[in-house]
Amino acid sequence: MRTYDLIVIGGGLVGGAVAWGAARLGASVALLDEGDVAFRAARGNFGLVWVQSKGAGMPPYAHWTRRSAELWPELAGSLAEATGVDVGLRQNGGLAFCFSEAEYQAREDLIARMHNESGGSGARMIGRAELRAMVPGIGDGVVGAAFCPADGHANPLKLLRSLQSGLAGFGGDYLPGRTVDAIDYDGGFTVRVGAERFLAKRVVIAAGLGSRRLAPMVGLSMPVSPLKGQIVVTERLAPLLDYATHVIRQTDEGSVMMGDSQEDVGFDIRTTTPIMRDIAARNLAALPALRDANVVRVWAALRVMTPDGCPIYEQSATHPGAFSATCHSGVTLAGAHALALAPAVMAGALPASLAAFNAGRFDVPQA
Amino acid sequence: MFRRLEDPRAEIEFDFEGRPVTAREGESVAAALLAAGLRGFRATAISGASRAPWCMMGVCFDCLMEIDGVASRQACMVTVTRGMHVRRQRGAKALDGAAAPFDDEEGDFA
Amino acid sequence: MSAVFDAVIIGAGPAGMAAAITLADHDARVLVLDEQAGPGGQIYRGVEEMSLTMPELFAALGPDYAHGDELAARFRNCGAEYRARAMVWQVIPGEEAHEVWVSQGGRSSRVLARSVLVATGAMERPVPVPGWTLPGAMTAGAIQVLLKSAGVVAEDLVIAGAGPLVYLLAAQCLAAGARPMAVLDTTPRGNLTAALPLLPGALRGKGPGYLAKGIGLKLALRREGVPVFSFVTDIALKGTSEVTDIAFKSRGRPLWLSAGVVALHEGVIPAQQMTRALGCAHEWDDVQRCFRPRTDGFGNSSVEGVLVAGDGGGIGGARAAEHEGRIAAAEMLRRAGKLDDAARDRLAAPERRGLAQHLAIRPFLDRLYAPPAWVRAPADEVMICRCEEVTAGAIRAAASAGAQGPNQAKSFLRTGMGACQGRMCGPVVSEIMAAAHGISVEQAGYYRIRPPLKPITVGELAEAELD
Numbered sequence: 001m002r003t004y005d006l007i008v009i010g011g012g013l014v015g016g017a018v019a020w021g022a023a024r025l026g027a028s029v030a031l032l033d034e035g036d037v038a039f040r041a042a043r044g045n046f047g048l049v050w051v052q053s054k055g056a057g058m059p060p061y062a063h064w065t066r067r068s069a070e071l072w073p074e075l076a077g078s079l080a081e082a083t084g085v086d087v088g089l090r091q092n093g094g095l096a097f098c099f100s101e102a103e104y105q106a107r108e109d110l111i112a113r114m115h116n117e118s119g120g121s122g123a124r125m126i127g128r129a130e131l132r133a134m135v136p137g138i139g140d141g142v143v144g145a146a147f148c149p150a151d152g153h154a155n156p157l158k159l160l161r162s163l164q165s166g167l168a169g170f171g172g173d174y175l176p177g178r179t180v181d182a183i184d185y186d187g188g189f190t191v192r193v194g195a196e197r198f199l200a201k202r203v204v205i206a207a208g209l210g211s212r213r214l215a216p217m218v219g220l221s222m223p224v225s226p227l228k229g230q231i232v233v234t235e236r237l238a239p240l241l242d243y244a245t246h247v248i249r250q251t252d253e254g255s256v257m258m259g260d261s262q263e264d265v266g267f268d269i270r271t272t273t274p275i276m277r278d279i280a281a282r283n284l285a286a287l288p289a290l291r292d293a294n295v296v297r298v299w300a301a302l303r304v305m306t307p308d309g310c311p312i313y314e315q316s317a318t319h320p321g322a323f324s325a326t327c328h329s330g331v332t333l334a335g336a337h338a339l340a341l342a343p344a345v346m347a348g349a350l351p352a353s354l355a356a357f358n359a360g361r362f363d364v365p366q367a
Numbered sequence: 368m369f370r371r372l373e374d375p376r377a378e379i380e381f382d383f384e385g386r387p388v389t390a391r392e393g394e395s396v397a398a399a400l401l402a403a404g405l406r407g408f409r410a411t412a413i414s415g416a417s418r419a420p421w422c423m424m425g426v427c428f429d430c431l432m433e434i435d436g437v438a439s440r441q442a443c444m445v446t447v448t449r450g451m452h453v454r455r456q457r458g459a460k461a462l463d464g465a466a467a468p469f470d471d472e473e474g475d476f477a
Numbered sequence: 478m479s480a481v482f483d484a485v486i487i488g489a490g491p492a493g494m495a496a497a498i499t500l501a502d503h504d505a506r507v508l509v510l511d512e513q514a515g516p517g518g519q520i521y522r523g524v525e526e527m528s529l530t531m532p533e534l535f536a537a538l539g540p541d542y543a544h545g546d547e548l549a550a551r552f553r554n555c556g557a558e559y560r561a562r563a564m565v566w567q568v569i570p571g572e573e574a575h576e577v578w579v580s581q582g583g584r585s586s587r588v589l590a591r592s593v594l595v596a597t598g599a600m601e602r603p604v605p606v607p608g609w610t611l612p613g614a615m616t617a618g619a620i621q622v623l624l625k626s627a628g629v630v631a632e633d634l635v636i637a638g639a640g641p642l643v644y645l646l647a648a649q650c651l652a653a654g655a656r657p658m659a660v661l662d663t664t665p666r667g668n669l670t671a672a673l674p675l676l677p678g679a680l681r682g683k684g685p686g687y688l689a690k691g692i693g694l695k696l697a698l699r700r701e702g703v704p705v706f707s708f709v710t711d712i713a714l715k716g717t718s719e720v721t722d723i724a725f726k727s728r729g730r731p732l733w734l735s736a737g738v739v740a741l742h743e744g745v746i747p748a749q750q751m752t753r754a755l756g757c758a759h760e761w762d763d764v765q766r767c768f769r770p771r772t773d774g775f776g777n778s779s780v781e782g783v784l785v786a787g788d789g790g791g792i793g794g795a796r797a798a799e800h801e802g803r804i805a806a807a808e809m810l811r812r813a814g815k816l817d818d819a820a821r822d823r824l825a826a827p828e829r830r831g832l833a834q835h836l837a838i839r840p841f842l843d844r845l846y847a848p849p850a851w852v853r854a855p856a857d858e859v860m861i862c863r864c865e866e867v868t869a870g871a872i873r874a875a876a877s878a879g880a881q882g883p884n885q886a887k888s889f890l891r892t893g894m895g896a897c898q899g900r901m902c903g904p905v906v907s908e909i910m911a912a913a914h915g916i917s918v919e920q921a922g923y924y925r926i927r928p929p930l931k932p933i934t935v936g937e938l939a940e941a942e943l944d
Contacts, residue, residue: 368633370655371629372531372629372654374531402629408612417612417718423616424618426901427863
């Protein structure tokens with residue numbers, strides 16, 4: 001039985017980033033994870049560091065997202081230095097393709113609205129000519145795009161791996177195969193896993209869809225539910241797309257990932273052919289050269305969604321030292337989780353700028 | 368190296384990287400090229416290592432070639448046809464049709 | 478929505494053909510989908526064409542191969558709908574009917590089936606030895622395919638491995654006039670001793686016939702003077718850009734042969750890609766060291782309406798596969814409402830007796846040819862994932878960094894994410910993860926298999942016909 005400064009429950013991108021960030025500050029950290037087969041949103045992540053459309057209607061989320069994007073280079077640099085893993089960060093801007101004048105107009109309106117709400121992200125609309133210069137193979141059906149220079153992408157699997165190995169490098173314990181049974185509180189926390197006991201002064205619940213069950217054990221609420229997303233992956237291809245986009249990106253390894261389906265279907269990770277087909281058709285319209293690319297894998301993964309789609313961060317009022325952390329943007333927000341949230345957790349208080357992410361917001365009756 | 372047994376089947380000719388190769392009707396591209404003495408069928412996208420058919424039954428995907436302009440086709444699963452154009456594949460597949468030249472002449476026709 | 482087939486059979490090998498014949502005989506609406514150009518599967522590959530065009534070679538391949546020609550002829554005439562060069566890339570279980578997505582001639586469409594029979598057979602166990610990725614390193618089955626489908630033989634061939642196919646291939650090469658330079662028998666010391674108590678069982682049913690054939694093959698090699706090295710270990714294929722030599726130990730003695738083509742073989746294992754993707758429960762066979770889908774006595778998997786017959790359900794050989802195909806057909810006829818339970822049982826009864834005759838020898842053979850330990854414990858420098866070029870050492874490092882099983886190894890290292898979709902590395906990665914964590918392979922588990930079961934192009938997927 002060992003006593004830690006911090007136990008993070010959940011070995012995905014959120015938990016991994018918080019655990020790594022805390023261990024980097026010198027804290028003794030245990031990261032509890034499930035076994036080989038878990039829902040693992042991290043493995044199905046699309047890999048975007050995506051700023052331009054995040055936080056419409058919730059300025060603190062827009063600001064938090066921008067801050068994370070700004071912190072990302074430091075995160076990537078630190079991970080590379082400490083673990084030797086290049087997480088493939090590329091922040092050369094991102095494109096949201098518009099397939100009709102109506103979509104173009106809607107995007108333009110969104111950017112204007114977000115500018116008014118939360119200040120500019122630097123996003124702007126670009127027409128076909130400029131788009132063609134950036135993406136030479138762009139399909140005729142794409143009328144324009146929103147371009148945001150702060151957007152980018154990274155390799156989520158390499159990020160996850162480097163966070164875990166980086167944690168070990170700072171003396172932290174990555175403890176897989178531990179599905180938490182209970183959390184006891186007597187001023188400190190005792191996390192029970194079968195016959196095992198882990199003690200800590202602080203606990204972060206970042207267990208994705210498992211958080212719903214765990215949060216009430218420490219007086220928190222994390223009303224998350226699964227939202228299925230499917231991703232179509234091609235074989236490795238020679239470079240053909242320089243920018244991240246919201247529906248398609250080429251990874252640092254050369255394979256092209258396509259996705260954009262949103263299905264609210266409960267805990268079902270089977271793939272469905274009509275949606276695979278729609279994803280393929282839409283992306284073929286964006287990049288006709290993909291026609292001959294081989295699809296090698298289709299993923300269905302479960303996004304972790306809160307009722308309003310924004311993250312939850314909160315310290316328990318009844319169990320001080322217990323924190324919740326969940327979002328569906330584990331890559332985008334990794335910079336903030338590692339370099340801003342983790343220090344706040346270790347300092348024992350979340351900053352005022354995160355007050356808006358309190359789960360109490362879901363208890364307010366809708367007007 | 369491989370050789371052909373007495374074979375009464377019709378001979379057909381196809382193009383391998385600009386050279387004519389004789390095959391027998393009905394056989395796979397991979398069988399025809401092995402019989403013609405080809406050793407390396409492709410270079411991998413990662414290390415560039417030379418590869419050739421391992422299983423000949425569609426399982427291993429090590430015989431991937433560019434066939435009639437389409438890359439990453441399983442040469443063991445494609446029946447050779449008269450006038451077909453076949454090239455070795457180097458590295459990751461290019462979608463613009465301009466396959467990178469195969470510059471490793473080791474593993475060439477024996 | 479198109480009409481629903483009583484049965485869609487995936488694979489036109491012995492199990493699939495036999496099942497189709499029985500189904501069609503009972504007026505069931507049956508569709509057979511197969512990737513090859515003609516029926517026969519791998520065991521009877523090219524059998525129709527060879528019997529017509531190369532009668533001498535056909536005769537040289539012996540009566541067991543000729544049996545496939547008769548079976549294929551009966552299959553052709555049975556009335557079942559048969560689509561060749563048809564690649565099934567996804568099967569989605571449904572309540573009323575299963576969806577089978579199939580690619581043919583670059584176009585994909587869907588067929589519906591009340592029952593799906595997975596008759597996709599076996600694949601050869603991966604043999605991860607140093608140099609096994611070099612051009613010239615092939616499976617024994619690949620050499621057979623070249624012989625059967627193209628009349629192409631290797632000149633400078635060394636056959637290395639264990640199992641009936643090693644001696645069969647050597648004999649077939651000899652009969653075709655292409656003498657192997659050597660046979661390296663990797664059957665471990667101790668396997669024969671361990672198998673001997675099972676010999677009496679092997680003398681029942683068709684066992685004596687199989688044993689006689691095996692002994693005959695070995696004698697033929699001796700008669701022809703093909704060198705056979707016993708108790709071979711430490712195989713390494715040598716060469717920079719292609720195989721030029723093979724180093725090995727025989728009875729502990731280091732040896733070295735020149736060879737341009739090396740056929741490796743350590744037995745066959747069920748091809749589990751499709752049953753895994755379907756979500757069928759699998760069980761681990763600790764003697765044969767392979768996973769196989771769990772089935773009941775009629776071939777039903779754990780997924781309603783999905784049946785398995787032939788080597789894909791566990792290795793029994795071609796003749797056993799036919800009986801299993803007919804038993805599964807009886808069950809599919811019952812599911813289609815063409816037979817009641819009693820009639821199904823009557824139809825299946827003689828097949829069960831026939832199956833038992835052919836399976837009598839299996840416990841002995843399975844123990845005798847249980848794969849040697851080195852097949853599942855390759856050295857750190859050996860490439861395991863051929864597509865993504867990941868070594869055994871990297872997989873072990875991922876295990877010690879916390880990867881609990883093959884799926885985490887996959888996300889750490891991309892093992893199994895390449896073109897073959899994990900077919901070649903999966904069995905070995907499960908073994909390595911199990912050994913690294915001191916757990917059983919069953920506990921370590923296997924990759925989650927994703928569609929498409931084989932790659933299709935983005936264009937084909939985008940235009941898949943949803944009817």
